Amino acid sequence: MRKVAIIGIGMNKWGELWDTSLRELYTEAALAAMDDAGVARVDSMYIGCMSSGLFTGQEHLSSLMADYTGMAGTPATRVESACNSGGVALRQGFIEVASGMSDLVLVGGVEKMTDVDGGMATYALATAADQDYESFHGVTFPGLYAMIANAHMARYGTTREQLAMVAVKNHHNGSMNARAQYPFEITVEGVLDSVRVADPLRILDCSPITDGAAAVILCPLEKAKEYSDKAVVEIVGSGHATDTIALHSRKDLSWLGATYTAAQRAYAMAGCKPEDIDLAEVHDCFTIAEICVTEALGFFDKGDGGPAVERGDTAITGKIPVNSSGGLKSKGHPVGATGVAQIVELTEQLRGESGKRQVKNARRGLAQNMGGSGGSTTVHILEVK
Amino acid sequence: MVGIIGYGAYVPRHRIRVEEIAKVWGADAPSYKRGLMLEEKTVPAPDQDTITISVEATKNALKRANINPAEIGCVYIGSESHPYAVKPSGTTLAEVIGATPDVHCADFEFACKAGSEGMFVAYGLVKAGLVKYGLAVGADTSQGAPGDALEYAAAAGGAAFLFGTERVIATIDETFSYMTDTPDFWRREYQHYPQHAGRFTGDPSYFKHVTGSANGIMEKAGMTPQDFNYVICHQPNGKFPQRVGKMLGFTREQIEPGWLSPILGNTYSGSSPMGLASTLDIAKPGDRILMVSYGSGSGSDSFVLTVTDQIDQVRDLAPHVRAQLAANKNYIDYGTYAKFRHKILKAE
Amino acid sequence: MSTSAKLKREMPQRYRMEAGKCTTCGYIAFPPRSICPECQAREFDTVILPDEGTILTHTVIRVAPSQFTDEAPYAIAIIELGEGARVLCQLVDCDLEQIAIGDPVKIEFRRIQAEGKSGVLFYGYKAVPA
Ligand SMILES: [Zn+2]
Numbered sequence: 001m002r003k004v005a006i007i008g009i010g011m012n013k014w015g016e017l018w019d020t021s022l023r024e025l026y027t028e029a030a031l032a033a034m035d036d037a038g039v040a041r042v043d044s045m046y047i048g049c050m051s052s053g054l055f056t057g058q059e060h061l062s063s064l065m066a067d068y069t070g071m072a073g074t075p076a077t078r079v080e081s082a083c084n085s086g087g088v089a090l091r092q093g094f095i096e097v098a099s100g101m102s103d104l105v106l107v108g109g110v111e112k113m114t115d116v117d118g119g120m121a122t123y124a125l126a127t128a129a130d131q132d133y134e135s136f137h138g139v140t141f142p143g144l145y146a147m148i149a150n151a152h153m154a155r156y157g158t159t160r161e162q163l164a165m166v167a168v169k170n171h172h173n174g175s176m177n178a179r180a181q182y183p184f185e186i187t188v189e190g191v192l193d194s195v196r197v198a199d200p201l202r203i204l205d206c207s208p209i210t211d212g213a214a215a216v217i218l219c220p221l222e223k224a225k226e227y228s229d230k231a232v233v234e235i236v237g238s239g240h241a242t243d244t245i246a247l248h249s250r251k252d253l254s255w256l257g258a259t260y261t262a263a264q265r266a267y268a269m270a271g272c273k274p275e276d277i278d279l280a281e282v283h284d285c286f287t288i289a290e291i292c293v294t295e296a297l298g299f300f301d302k303g304d305g306g307p308a309v310e311r312g313d314t315a316i317t318g319k320i321p322v323n324s325s326g327g328l329k330s331k332g333h334p335v336g337a338t339g340v341a342q343i344v345e346l347t348e349q350l351r352g353e354s355g356k357r358q359v360k361n362a363r364r365g366l367a368q369n370m371g372g373s374g375g376s377t378t379v380h381i382l383e384v385k
Numbered sequence: 386m387v388g389i390i391g392y393g394a395y396v397p398r399h400r401i402r403v404e405e406i407a408k409v410w411g412a413d414a415p416s417y418k419r420g421l422m423l424e425e426k427t428v429p430a431p432d433q434d435t436i437t438i439s440v441e442a443t444k445n446a447l448k449r450a451n452i453n454p455a456e457i458g459c460v461y462i463g464s465e466s467h468p469y470a471v472k473p474s475g476t477t478l479a480e481v482i483g484a485t486p487d488v489h490c491a492d493f494e495f496a497c498k499a500g501s502e503g504m505f506v507a508y509g510l511v512k513a514g515l516v517k518y519g520l521a522v523g524a525d526t527s528q529g530a531p532g533d534a535l536e537y538a539a540a541a542g543g544a545a546f547l548f549g550t551e552r553v554i555a556t557i558d559e560t561f562s563y564m565t566d567t568p569d570f571w572r573r574e575y576q577h578y579p580q581h582a583g584r585f586t587g588d589p590s591y592f593k594h595v596t597g598s599a600n601g602i603m604e605k606a607g608m609t610p611q612d613f614n615y616v617i618c619h620q621p622n623g624k625f626p627q628r629v630g631k632m633l634g635f636t637r638e639q640i641e642p643g644w645l646s647p648i649l650g651n652t653y654s655g656s657s658p659m660g661l662a663s664t665l666d667i668a669k670p671g672d673r674i675l676m677v678s679y680g681s682g683s684g685s686d687s688f689v690l691t692v693t694d695q696i697d698q699v700r701d702l703a704p705h706v707r708a709q710l711a712a713n714k715n716y717i718d719y720g721t722y723a724k725f726r727h728k729i730l731k732a733e
Numbered sequence: 734m735s736t737s738a739k740l741k742r743e744m745p746q747r748y749r750m751e752a753g754k755c756t757t758c759g760y761i762a763f764p765p766r767s768i769c770p771e772c773q774a775r776e777f778d779t780v781i782l783p784d785e786g787t788i789l790t791h792t793v794i795r796v797a798p799s800q801f802t803d804e805a806p807y808a809i810a811i812i813e814l815g816e817g818a819r820v821l822c823q824l825v826d827c828d829l830e831q832i833a834i835g836d837p838v839k840i841e842f843r844r845i846q847a848e849g850k851s852g853v854l855f856y857g858y859k860a861v862p863a
Contacts, residue, residue, distance in 0.1 A: 119799035126798050132743065133764065136855075137822050137845065138794060138801040139809045146792035147811060154790070154834050199793040199829075244770075248811040248819040253790050398826045430825060431804060432843040436856065440842040468844075468854055477856060481748040481842060713826065713862065731803075 004097045005224040006233045006382070008037025008217030009344040014332035015181040017211040022056050022112035023068045025213040029337075030069045030108050033215035038227050042217065043102035045069070045076040048089030048109035049336035054124035056112050065108065082128035083285060085109060086339025087369030087378030090216070091238050094380075097218045108215035109340035121209050125335070128372040130246040142198035142206055142286060144247050144373040149200055149288035151253035156303030158291060160200055164191035165309045166287035167204050167329050173316060174326020176357040181210050181332030191287075205287040210332030214341035221385075231351045236364075237270030237381035239263060245375045256289075258377040259296035259368060266379040267298075272364065274298035277320060277381070279349060279359045281342035283370035284327040290314075293368055294322060297379070321359045324349060339369030339378065350384035387512045388556035388690065390452070391547035391699065393445020394662040395438050395524075396649070396709040399428040401722045403537055409719045410532045417537055422623025426650025428717060429526040429541035431725050435464040436474045438655075439522040440481050442545040445703035446520070447482065449554070450547045454482040457547070458516020459489040459507055463499025463523045463654040464543075465572070465579075467492055478522065489516070493654075496570060497619055498680020499523060500654035504546055505686050508557050511548040519548040525653035530578035531728055538622050540650025544658035544706075554696045555665060555674070559689040561602035563594055570681030581681075587625075590683050595619065595629045598685030599677045606689050610634040614672040617643035617660035619679035621651045626660075642667050643676075648710055654680075661690075663706035668692045740853055747857035750784075750840070752818060753777030761818040784840040785863060786814035791824065791832045800846055808832055812860055814840075826861040837863035 010032025012025065020028075026047070034040065045066055053059045062076035079089040086109030093107035113121055126135040129144060152158045168188055174180040186204060194204040217227075224232045241261035244250055250257065267273060274297060282297070284290035291305035299320050300308045308314060314322035325331050325345035328338055346365035348354050363384055370377045402425045407414035417423060429438070439462050447454060460479040467474045475490040489510075493499040500523015507519030524543025529535030548557075569590035572579035582590075595618050603609060610616070616635045618626040623646045630640045643660030652659055657678040664674055672692040679685045704712075723729050745751040746764045753765035757774035763782060768775050789811045797805035808824040810832070824832060825843065838860040846855040 117799075119797070119802055122796065123798040123800070134821050135798070136857075137809060137859075138797060138804070138807060139792075139821060140794055140796065140798060142796065143792045143794045143809050147790040147809070150792065150834065151790040196793075196795045198795060201792075246821065248789075248821045253811065430843075432823075432825060432845070432859065434844060436854075437842050437844060444842075477748075480744055481856075483749060715826070 001098045002100055003221035004094050004218055004235045005221040006216050006235065006343065006347050007219050007224050007228040008033040008039065009347050010036055011179055011214040011341055011344045012212060013179045014210050014212035014334065016114050018114065020211060022052060022058055022110065023064055025112055025211060026065050026108055026110040027068045029213035029215040030106055033106065033217050037217040039104055039217060041071060042074065042104040042106040044096055045071070045074055045106045045108070046089040046093045047076065047078045048086035048339060049078055050080060050082050050085045050111060051124045051127065052112065054127065056115050081376045082371030083283065083335045084339060084369045084371030084376045084378055085336040086341070087380070088240065090339060090343060090380060091240055091378050093218050094235050094238050097220060103219055103223060105218045106215060107218060107340060108213060109337035110213040111334035111336040112211050113209045113334060114211050134246055140198060142201050145286040145288050146198035146201045147247065148253060148292060148373065152288060152292065155254050156306065158306035160192065161188055162291070162306035162310050163205055163287040164188040166284060166290045167191050169309065169315055170284060170323050170327040170329040173324050173357055174330025176355065177326045177331060180326045180330050181208055182330050183326070201286055201288070207285045207328035207333035210334040212332055212334035212337045214337045214344050216340060216343050216347065232385040233347045233350050234383050234385055235380055236383045237266035239265030239269065239379040241265065242376045243374055245372060247373045254292065255302070256292045256296040256374040256377070258374055259293055259370060259379070262377040262379040263297045263368070266381050270381040272381065276364060277366045278362045278364050279321040279324055280366040280368065281325060281345050282322055282368045283338070284323055284329050285333060289370070290322065290327065293370070297366065297368060316357055316359055324354065324357050324359055342367040342369060343380065343382070346382050350382060386553050386556055387508065387550050388548065388553040389546050390518070390549040390552055390554060391446040391450025392544065392662050392665055393442050393449060393703050394544040394659050394706045394709065395441035395445065395542060396706065397427045397429045397433055397438070397541050398713050398715050399430060399725070400425045400714050400716050401428050401719070402716065405719050406537055420624065421537065422627065422647050423537055423650065424647050426538060426540040427542055428722055428725055433541065434468045434526050435462065435466050435524045436468055436477050438524040438526070438541065438543040439474065439478050439545065442522055442524060442543045443478060443482055443520065446545040446547050448703040449699040452518055452547070452549070454484045457484040457488060457518045457520050459510050459519045460484055461491055461493055461503030461507055461521045463493035463495070463501070463503040463521070464525050465494055465496055465499060465653055466526045466528070467494070495684060496681035497621070497653045497656055498678045498684050498686060500544070500658045501678035501686040504658070505560060505562070508548045511550065517549065521546050523654040523658035525655050527651065527653040528578055528726065535579070535581065538651040540652050542649060542652035542659055543655040544662040546658065552695050553693055554699055555690040555692045557688055558691055559602055559606040561598055561605055561687040562684060563598035563601055564684035565594070567683035569683055586681070590681065591621065591625055591679055592629055592632065594683050594685040595677050595679050596632060598687045599633050599675065602675070602687035602689060608689065612673060613639060613675045615639050615642055615664045615668065616675045617657050617664055618677045619657045620644065620646035620660060623647040645706065645710070659706060665692070665696065666700060666705040666707065668696060670694045670696060736848055736853055740855060750782040750858060752780050752782050754780045759816070761816050763818055763820060782818050783815045786812045786838055788832065788834055788836045788838060789813050789819065790834060793829050810860060812838055820858070823859045825859050839863045
């Protein structure tokens with residue numbers, strides 16, 4: 001298996017981009033990544049996208065995106081794993097380069113979510129749950145994570161304020177990220193007073209509806225210097241796992257088993273441990289998710305995810321900075337793009353290009369991307385050479 | 386011996402008081418309460434309809450009958466609020482309880498008499514030996530037009546009866562039906578709310594048919610009011626069953642156990658069946674009961690029943706009607722009621 | 734869209750809560766499965782889930798998907814029905830502010846969804862306070 005490097009990154013400013021179409025979003029990020037890498041063409045392309053069909057009516061993104069990035073003829077594959085589509089697309093690109101099948105692979109993620117109204121967006125996202133035995137009954141994604149939150153709070157004493165602190169921290173980080181959808185500070189009181197979405201979660205516990213895309217270019221590590229003068233970032237670990245699709249089928253409702261397993265696989269491949277990680281981008285689709293994820297990744301003991309936020313352990317200046325980008329919460333969550341955008345953030349951090357939100361001495365970063373209520377997870381570990 | 390082998394009722398949780406409705410229409414609540422003898426009525430939750438109420442009432446009947454539902458040979462739901470205009474309610478009920486596919490099924494509609502109609506037919510089929518067990522349900526989620534006098538009474542609820550020949554809890558000793566074409570109350574196709582003929586619904590309609598049916602069955606059976614422990618007449622409001630009972634020569638004590646309308650409202654097809662269920666809840670072995678239904682249009686079915694020793698074995702296997710009426714009540718305001726009953730126009 | 738076939742196909746679970754019970758390890762599969770996730774055995778007996786249980790966790794949906802907006806706010810709970818069988822369903826006829834983990838509930842038959850004003854009606858199980 002060949003070692004794999006990231007030699008280009010691209011991402012647009014995220015938000016409610018009323019003037020930008022699905023194909024324009026993707027093309028903008030893809031071309032930016034190709035420019036960053038200094039390549040004019042790639043050998044193959046993976047596109048992470050959850051639900052372009054329901055959001056825009058467009059399927060068959062492989063052909064569309066190869067065509068509009070000026071590379072009709074190039075093999076392209078659309079990858080879907082709900083909100084983990086971007087993470088799985090990255091893993092597929094990684095496998096293709098590592099296997100020797102291709103040298104230059106573009107991995108992009110995209111979601112155009114604002115062409116439908118809120119009810120329809122909620123419906124489209126809910127298709128990532130068990131359609132017949134969860135969504136049928138009217139549960140939403142905020143609802144599923146709210147049930148995880150209630151279980152976690154009952155079992156470990158996690159507080160409503162600790163949930164709010166996750167959002168406050170991520171908005172603080174996002175306020176320093178020019179590409180974030182909501183680059184402003186919020187307060188704990190503001191979160192606790194915000195509109196109720198699915199008890200105990202409020203609107204400021206939830207990641208927003210976002211239009212956005214992100215892309216990276218992969219190549220064999222040994223050829224990285226042929227393309228780019230920038231610091232070389234290597235993907236040293238890739239872990240992928242699934243869990244039951246239905247939340248109610250899981251023995252422990254306050255534990256993300258797929259995240260734990262994917263992380264163990266990634267750590268094993270990278271030959272490192274949780275304490276060796278300098279920073280992490282994790283899937284904070286809801287505040288409770290970040291707390292559960294940091295436990296499953298082994299950064300904190302079970303039940304200590306909430307107190308850890310309160311202690312400031314996950315701040316940019318803390319023991320293990322989490323979501324320096326602002327996370328899904330502040331940066332935005334165009335679902336198929338999120339997993340790729342996490343790689344963009346880590347690559348920038350590892351290159352030392354993150355400006356005011358730069359994590360000091362960042363050598364090794366971890367990205368965790370998750371689909372549904374935790375039914376699929378990818379974990380990637382990146383190192384700067 | 387042919388008769389009832391199981392019975393069960395279902396009462397929705399929500400209530401609205403007469404005062405709350407009267408307030409909206411500027412009506413005089415005390416005069417309604419006095420004149421119609423009504424206090425409050427049940428309101429179905431937005432996710433309840435004749436089918437769901439029939440299912441829950443039937444589950445309670447099955448708890449008392451303790452039979453294999455696959456042996457039920459006929460399933461009848463009587464209602465004037467079947468959720469589908471075309472597609473039976475009874476098929477869903479039969480599917481839920483596991484009575485399909487070897488079963489006869491039909492929906493009945495005859496204003497408030499549809500429930501007793503189903504009972505009449507199910508009993509008849511069991512007696513004829515065509516089916517082993519017969520199931521009949523009377524249930525409704527009735528609607529009175531906003532501001533109409535009917536709005537104070539139109540309620541939701543239902544009762545289910547299983548008929549058979551073994552472990553009978555009340556034998557059916559006599560039946561009688563009395564029917565003429567009388568346009569006192571109707572709802573035309575595609576209309577949301579029914580219309581009624583005001584005071585014509587009284588003497589020439591309700592009272593004529595209920596007394597005709599009750600006197601007819603007593604004459605046929607060679608009985609008088611003194612032969613009965615209890616009587617249940619259809620309850621379009623609180624007052625009519627009291628008045629007709631007195632006209633027929635029954636005492637308040639004979640009427641009382643099955644007289645639910647002041648706190649239940651008029652559950653239409655469920656009305657006299659629920660009154661019978663409530664009476665069975667307290668009846669003793671040997672008690673004789675007269676049930677008289679009424680459906681506008683107009684007709685009345687009567688049954689003479691005698692309670693057996695078996696009643697004591699099954700009475701407490703499912704919730705009693707009055708216990709359900711008292712439990713977990715939730716009073717709603719007219720706005721909530723209007724929302725629940727889809728009386729508010731929304732954007733498409 | 735024709736949803737009649739789907740409605741019909743799902744009746745054993747929606748109407749009667751028919752589940753599969755692994756003949757080897759006793760795992761309850763709801764809906765029924767072809768292979769046991771616990772022991773990989775492939776033989777199941779058909780069982781009916783109990784109609785009483787307790788709340789494992791819950792929420793109140795205040796922002797609802799398009800087909801449920803008329804009903805919001807409404808509660809959803811994950812319920813343990815005994816022998817490890819769990820379902821997710823709506824919790825109705827309750828005070829939305831008073832729901833607690835461990836509360837006893839029972840199953841009732843209710844209307845779950847309607848396909849617009851003229852389409853088919855979907856019925857199934859919901860929980861109510863016991
Ligand atoms: Zn097994």
